[in-house]
Amino acid sequence: MSVYIFCIIWGVLFGLLVRNGRELLPWRKDNQYYYFEKRYYLKLLAGILSVLPCTYFAAMRQGIGTDYYYAYYPSFYKIMSGERVFSEWGFYMLNRIILFFTDNVQVLFFVTSVMTAAWIFGFMYKQSENYAMSMYLMFASQFYFVSLNNIRQCLSFAISAYSLGKLEEKKYISFVLLNVLSGLMHQTGFIYLLLYFASKIKINVKAILIFTSVSGFFGYFVIQKMVDFLALNTKLGDYFTYAMYTKSTIPLYCAAVQIGILGFFLYGRWVNADRVKADTDIYIILQVCAVIICFADQMIPAAYRFLRLFSFFQIVSVPNCIAQFEKKEERWIWTAVFLTAITFVCVLEIFIQGNEAILPYQMYRR
Numbered sequence: 001m002s003v004y005i006f007c008i009i010w011g012v013l014f015g016l017l018v019r020n021g022r023e024l025l026p027w028r029k030d031n032q033y034y035y036f037e038k039r040y041y042l043k044l045l046a047g048i049l050s051v052l053p054c055t056y057f058a059a060m061r062q063g064i065g066t067d068y069y070y071a072y073y074p075s076f077y078k079i080m081s082g083e084r085v086f087s088e089w090g091f092y093m094l095n096r097i098i099l100f101f102t103d104n105v106q107v108l109f110f111v112t113s114v115m116t117a118a119w120i121f122g123f124m125y126k127q128s129e130n131y132a133m134s135m136y137l138m139f140a141s142q143f144y145f146v147s148l149n150n151i152r153q154c155l156s157f158a159i160s161a162y163s164l165g166k167l168e169e170k171k172y173i174s175f176v177l178l179n180v181l182s183g184l185m186h187q188t189g190f191i192y193l194l195l196y197f198a199s200k201i202k203i204n205v206k207a208i209l210i211f212t213s214v215s216g217f218f219g220y221f222v223i224q225k226m227v228d229f230l231a232l233n234t235k236l237g238d239y240f241t242y243a244m245y246t247k248s249t250i251p252l253y254c255a256a257v258q259i260g261i262l263g264f265f266l267y268g269r270w271v272n273a274d275r276v277k278a279d280t281d282i283y284i285i286l287q288v289c290a291v292i293i294c295f296a297d298q299m300i301p302a303a304y305r306f307l308r309l310f311s312f313f314q315i316v317s318v319p320n321c322i323a324q325f326e327k328k329e330e331r332w333i334w335t336a337v338f339l340t341a342i343t344f345v346c347v348l349e350i351f352i353q354g355n356e357a358i359l360p361y362q363m364y365r366r
Contacts (some may be wrong), residue, residue: 001351001359007054008139014050015132018043018125044125050135051121058113058148062106065149066357072151076105090184091152112151119158120315126165127279128316129323133335137315140342142350146308149356153305156186157312163192167199168278188309195282203281205266212262212288248297249304253348255294257341258311262287264334265321272324280324283317286310314342 063069075085079095080103086092098107128134138144147154163178182189265284269276290310297303322334349355
């Protein structure tokens with residue numbers, strides 16, 4: 001556990017140096033000459049340093065997560081023997097490329113850890129209004145801990161999260177290509193292509209409240225049909241046959257936090273209408289989806305995994321919503337409230353209940 005505490009403290013401390021780093025440019029023009037902007041590179045260096053320890057420990061782990069020895073470790077050697085294991089072509093080819101250079105399975109964990117860290121760093125660095133808080137939420141939201149177990153899906157999350165910046169910049173081809181890559185790593189990544197249409201929606205707070213309530217309490221058949229369609233002839237269909245997935249998987253306290261975050265987003269948009277950022281409405285739509293998934297628990301097999309498709313964006317969406325409040329006192333109060341709630345859920349699920357099997361931590365040894 002001390003390893004994780006060290007990573008959190010290190011990441012937040014260096015993250016404090018990155019604040020407002022995304023507003024800087026790599027160079028500046030003065031008297032018709034271009035000069036390197038030192039502050040830009042110093043903040044970029046601080047950001048890279050902030051993610052180095054957690055990336056290192058993830059890359060060098062051994063036996064961490066239920067999927068380590070039961071999925072990725074044996075699959076690597078099955079692929080080496082000529083079997084086709086993963087349905088996702090991209091992740092299968094990643095294994096093949098690594099096998100072209102080495103038969104050491106630890107390289108797979110090293111490469112995927114570095115790739116995930118790089119994409120999620122780009123997401124936080126470019127999109128977050130408070131990088132240090134995003135660094136903390138990367139742990140408190142359980143994204144980092146889940147990434148030690150569900151490698152493919154978290155890699156997919158990170159790529160799709162980074163693509164939001166391309167959507168905001170109206171670089172639509174890059175946005176599509178990134179989400180296709182995300183889907184090739186984990187098939188759920190293709191869902192994020194719908195964010196293009198979400199970006200065209202102008203949020204109305206009252207309409208969102210009505211829609212969420214109706215969807216939550218009366219949308220059973222719509223949700224069920226949607227999931228049936230997504231699961232048709234895919235690996236998702238397997239979840240319908242396992243009792244561990246068909247029972248309730250989202251605790252009441254977790255659902256309460258998700259509902260609270262949505263309420264906060266809507267409240268923030270309402271009182272800060274004149275300072276709403278371009279990506280605010282997308283984050284609200286993603287949070288609406290997260291809340292609907294909570295309402296649909298037991299209707300959707302492995303609902304907690306579907307919840308992660310939308311809730312992991314809170315790494316950036318929560319700090320960005322808090323940053324819209326003009327008064328410093330309000331920002332501090334909301335920061336304390338949500339850090340406390342999200343941390344409580346993380347400690348309870350990861351360190352007390354032992355979800356994701358990431359404890360105890362073991363270093364890789366030859």
